Amino acid sequence: MLVLPFSDIAVEIVEDSPFATSDNLFNEEKIFIKREWSEIRLKTYILGRCAAHRALQTLQKEIVPILKGRDGEPIWPFDIVGSISHKDAIAVAAVGKKKRYKGIGVDIEDQTTILSKKEYSLFCTPQEIACIDKKEFSPIDIFSRKEAILKAYYTAYSKLCNWIDIDTINVSKASNVTIICMLKKNFIINLCCVEK
Structure with missing residues (x-):
């Protein structure tokens, strides 16, 4: 578990292990597994559900x-x-x-991933591109922040946002939005919380 400045949020990270098998899933979760999934896709699904179970348990909820x-x-x-x-x-x-948060979004990305300017121009605002040029953020930092914000806003407002409409630089100026960045090995994790 990661220690956060919030007492009512739990973040759990689960890394691959030989014990992460479909035996860790509820039967109701197994029905979403598709036969055509690769072994890696299956493993990430299982790991995601294991992390979710642990996070629920951390909040002292029934799994x-x-x-x-x-x-x-x-x-x-x-x-x-x-x-x-x-x-x-x-x-x-x-x-x-839910009594405190409208939405929570989390994203994890490999920091070593390289994106060209042509690629990140597809999802970055001009201000974000300027921050990348000044080396204040990497393209992967911006991408991960956008993913976390997108998920939090989807949960909070039940609508999908356009990538280019998400301003990762100024979003935290909203009084009810907090973004926290964490590092784990070569991975960057962004957490976005939209409070009520």
Whole structure:
């Protein structure tokens, strides 16, 4: 578990292990597994659900199956909001209490990934590109922040945002939005919380 400046949010990271098998899933979670998934895709799904179970347990909640919604989003218990992200052999889940949070989004990315200016220009605002040029952020930092914000806003407002409309530089100026960046080995983890 990561220590955060919030008492009512839990973030759990689960790394690959030989024990991360479908035996760690509830039967209700197993029905979402597709036969055509690669071994890596199956492993990331299992790791994501294991991280979600641990995060729920950290908040002293009963561990329940985490199902999938219409757009693939995790469905949490009625009084919880949260998010799951996975990359390669690592997964992270963040959950918080709905009485305080409208939405929570989390994303994990490999910091060593290189994106060309042509690639990151597709999702970055001019101000974000300027920050990348000044080396204040890397393209992966911006991408991960956008993913976390996108997930938190989807949960909070039930709508998908356009990538280019998400301003990662100024979003935290909103009084109810907090973004926290954490590092784990060569991975960057961004957490976005939208408070009520």
